[in-house]
Amino acid sequence: MYLTILRLPLLGSITAGFIGRKIGVTGSQMISCLCVMCSALLSIIAFYEVGLRGSPVSIHLTSWIDSELLQVDWGFLFDSLTTSILLPVLVVSALVHLFSIRYMGRDPHVQRFFSYLSIFTFFILILVRGDNYLVLFVGWEGIGISSYLLINFWYTRLQANKSRIKRLRTNRVGDTFLSIGFFALFFIVANIDFATVFSLSPFCNEVALTCISLLFLLGRIGKSAQLGLHTWLPDRMEGPTPVSALIHAATLVTAGVYLLLRSSPLLEYAPTALVRITWVGAVTAFIAATTGLLQNDLKRVIAYSTCSQIGYLFIAVGLSQYNVALFHLVNHAFFKALLFLARGGVLHSIRDQQDIRRLGGLVALLPFTYVAILIGSLSLIAIPFITGFYSKDLILELRCGQYNFTGYLAYTLGTITAGITAFYSFRLITITFFSTRNARKTDYENTIEQPFRVRISYTILRLRAIFFGFVWRDAFTGIGSTFLSSALFTHPDHVSLVEAEYGLTWFHKILPAILTLMGIILRFYLYNSINGRKWLRSITPGFSYLDTHLLNFSNQNRILQKDTSLNLTFSPKKRLDQLYRFLNGKWYFDVVYNHFIYQKRLNLGLITSKIIDLGVVELLGPFGISSSLTRTSNKVRQFDTGVITTYGLYIVIGILTISILLFSNILLHFTFFSNTLFFDSSRILFIYAVRLFYISSALPFKENQAGETVL
Numbered sequence: 001m002y003l004t005i006l007r008l009p010l011l012g013s014i015t016a017g018f019i020g021r022k023i024g025v026t027g028s029q030m031i032s033c034l035c036v037m038c039s040a041l042l043s044i045i046a047f048y049e050v051g052l053r054g055s056p057v058s059i060h061l062t063s064w065i066d067s068e069l070l071q072v073d074w075g076f077l078f079d080s081l082t083t084s085i086l087l088p089v090l091v092v093s094a095l096v097h098l099f100s101i102r103y104m105g106r107d108p109h110v111q112r113f114f115s116y117l118s119i120f121t122f123f124i125l126i127l128v129r130g131d132n133y134l135v136l137f138v139g140w141e142g143i144g145i146s147s148y149l150l151i152n153f154w155y156t157r158l159q160a161n162k163s164r165i166k167r168l169r170t171n172r173v174g175d176t177f178l179s180i181g182f183f184a185l186f187f188i189v190a191n192i193d194f195a196t197v198f199s200l201s202p203f204c205n206e207v208a209l210t211c212i213s214l215l216f217l218l219g220r221i222g223k224s225a226q227l228g229l230h231t232w233l234p235d236r237m238e239g240p241t242p243v244s245a246l247i248h249a250a251t252l253v254t255a256g257v258y259l260l261l262r263s264s265p266l267l268e269y270a271p272t273a274l275v276r277i278t279w280v281g282a283v284t285a286f287i288a289a290t291t292g293l294l295q296n297d298l299k300r301v302i303a304y305s306t307c308s309q310i311g312y313l314f315i316a317v318g319l320s321q322y323n324v325a326l327f328h329l330v331n332h333a334f335f336k337a338l339l340f341l342a343r344g345g346v347l348h349s350i351r352d353q354q355d356i357r358r359l360g361g362l363v364a365l366l367p368f369t370y371v372a373i374l375i376g377s378l379s380l381i382a383i384p385f386i387t388g389f390y391s392k393d394l395i396l397e398l399r400c401g402q403y404n405f406t407g408y409l410a411y412t413l414g415t416i417t418a419g420i421t422a423f424y425s426f427r428l429i430t431i432t433f434f435s436t437r438n439a440r441k442t443d444y445e446n447t448i449e450q451p452f453r454v455r456i457s458y459t460i461l462r463l464r465a466i467f468f469g470f471v472w473r474d475a476f477t478g479i480g481s482t483f484l485s486s487a488l489f490t491h492p493d494h495v496s497l498v499e500a501e502y503g504l505t506w507f508h509k510i511l512p513a514i515l516t517l518m519g520i521i522l523r524f525y526l527y528n529s530i531n532g533r534k535w536l537r538s539i540t541p542g543f544s545y546l547d548t549h550l551l552n553f554s555n556q557n558r559i560l561q562k563d564t565s566l567n568l569t570f571s572p573k574k575r576l577d578q579l580y581r582f583l584n585g586k587w588y589f590d591v592v593y594n595h596f597i598y599q600k601r602l603n604l605g606l607i608t609s610k611i612i613d614l615g616v617v618e619l620l621g622p623f624g625i626s627s628s629l630t631r632t633s634n635k636v637r638q639f640d641t642g643v644i645t646t647y648g649l650y651i652v653i654g655i656l657t658i659s660i661l662l663f664s665n666i667l668l669h670f671t672f673f674s675n676t677l678f679f680d681s682s683r684i685l686f687i688y689a690v691r692l693f694y695i696s697s698a699l700p701f702k703e704n705q706a707g708e709t710v711l
Contacts, residue, residue: 002057002078005042006125008035013118020111032114033097036121040090047083069190077131081487084326085128085258088333093121093246095457099341100242102454103348113153120146128258133182133192143255144171147247151239163238170232174222181215198265209266213273216263220256224310227284231589234303241344245337254329260317261326268491274318275406281314282410287587289420294584298354301428302339305380308417315410316395320494323484327476328391331469335379335388338461342372349447353439361437365447370433372458377425379465381516387469393512394477400508401500419515426523
């Protein structure tokens with residue numbers, strides 16, 4: 001059964017990809033969906049047997065690498081961590097496949113799309129089921145290639161090509177550090193098997209473990225879109241909507257978090273790395289939330305919320321609360337998949353209009369989709385007694401329960417982020433569904449609700465977004481629970497669940513809920529009240545489109561310098577307008593990268609191409625060798641003059657040269673100075689004389705008017 005879970009998505013991908021033309025569109029859709037759904041059902045059984053019944057399974061297939069110290073096997077591990085992640089991955093993947101039947105029904109390349117979806121699911125299963133780091137890395141790179149293909153599915157679109165190049169370029173940075181971390185781990189432990197590495201980690205040098213953990217962190221930053229390497233995440237929206245639901249919700253961006261969870265025995269003995277993880281998560285959550293605050297693209301708002309929520313996961317890992325991080329990961333997979341699929345339903349119904357300022361008044365036309373987005377948003381902002389509340393608020397309490405500067409700072413940033421999340425979530429809902437209708441009349445006339453099979457996906461995810469957290473909170477995060485004790489390790493000095501549960505004041509517990517409520521109230525005041533709309537228009541005149549990508553860095557730098565010089569004359573409204581432009585421009589990360597990194601790299605590439613590739617390499621490489629041989633052959637061909645006396649001269653010179661070369665050592669040995677330095681010097685002079693003769697003979701000859709051969 002356990003290997004069948006892995007084989008079925010691969011079977012669906014091969015069927016849709018290689019024989020899709022034979023079985024047709026319907027056959028490809030049915031086989032792919034059926035394979036993934038069967039895997040999802042089997043994963044539920046595996047979750048019961050392994051997680052609830054406490055029966056982990058280890059499967060050894062065959063040996064892969066056997067080279068002196070390095071021994072790697074094709075082995076798969078099923079423990080409570082693996083089955084807990086398999087559950088949301090396969091359930092969300094099955095619902096995405098079902099949703100894609102309707103969404104991609106009219107695309108001419110449906111078979112290829114379903115093949116890509118299934119192979120993506122297969123590689124994420126490889127990643128979470130491997131019993132060593134090398135098998136995990138196979139899945140890691142596999143989902144990278146699959147996401148590359150899915151983002152560029154519509155490869156005729158220029159923006160899709162730019163997005164997939166940006167994604168590949170950014171993730172290569174993280175993957176490079178991750179590879180170095182694997183080499184360092186093998187150098188320290190001489191093995192990459194989970195059981196061996198984790199059993200030896202308490203005896204390893206702390207500095208070495210810290211370096212390895214930081215290298216792993218840099219690799220995870222790239223894959224999970226954390227601060228610094230997060231710019232690729234919003235551009236993934238160029239792929240089809242089901243791709244975003246599958247990648248952002250339960251698979252790709254959570255792969256880095258899974259690697260952190262699986263490496264918990266390493267991280268627990270590297271406290272410096274844990275502090276760095278906490279800082280990265282806290283800052284990322286805050287910056288991503290402020291970036292999504294004023295975005296006007298329907299896809300990008302939810303994409304930045306994903307980046308912010310992954311920051312919460314990193315904070316939980318940095319606090320050594322791995323079970324809480326896993327719980328929030330599973331919860332996030334369900335309510336974020338619901339948001340993405342419901343957003344796809346909006347786009348599919350309104351002719352793919354993504355700008356929320358050109359929507360509005362859809363609540364009467366899409367009531368079922370509106371309820372789905374509302375439930376997903378309520379779970380996202382952690383409204384009490386909904387799934388997201390049981391994990392997100394617990395992470396905030398655990399931050400404050402650390403009783404140190406890092407914990408208090410993470411708590412402060414996370415709490416502010418909670419209020420910002422509530423603001424932009426309800427901003428998205430009210431502008432899309434309740435504001436004045438801004439789309440064309442024909443778009444509203446053709447808007448219809450999603451069909452029944454799409455509503456099935458909505459319904460399943462809605463139920464999980466409401467009840468999953470309440471049902472499973474004690475199993476994942478309950479005090480004394482042994483559900484994850486065999487898969488996750490927390491050092492006794494890092495246990496703080498009791499302090500967070502019973503040691504905090506009521507104010508610290510309800511402060512996130514208060515800021516969430518304030519964010520909702522502020523949103524309704526600014527966008528619905530007359531005074532709020534006047535004030536908002538005063539700082540953002542006309543709600544004009546701000547195309548920050550068209551502004552080069554020099555112009556922005558000049559504007560900033562001008563603002564600094566006129567600092568005393570600017571009013572607060574102008575400062576707020578600058579803040580609006582700054583947040584709407586996504587903190588200018590793309591601008592800085594384009595100007596200082598990518599442009600420099602392009603200039604360096606131009607120099608390398610023109611001077612080195614087309615210069616030195618061409619002259620010393622194949623082109624130079626072929627040109628030299630051609631010129632030499634042309635010179636040698638000129639020796640063929642047709643004059644018999646010239647041929648006789650060549651023969652005599654050749655015989656003399658060969659004789660001298662053969663007997664030079666003998667002739668020089670019998671000289672008077674054979675045992676002195678004169679012997680070596682004379683031999684060297686003789687060799688150079690012969691070379692000079694051949695060089696001179698290679699010079700081009702020509703015949704004069706008298707028929708004599710001359711230079």
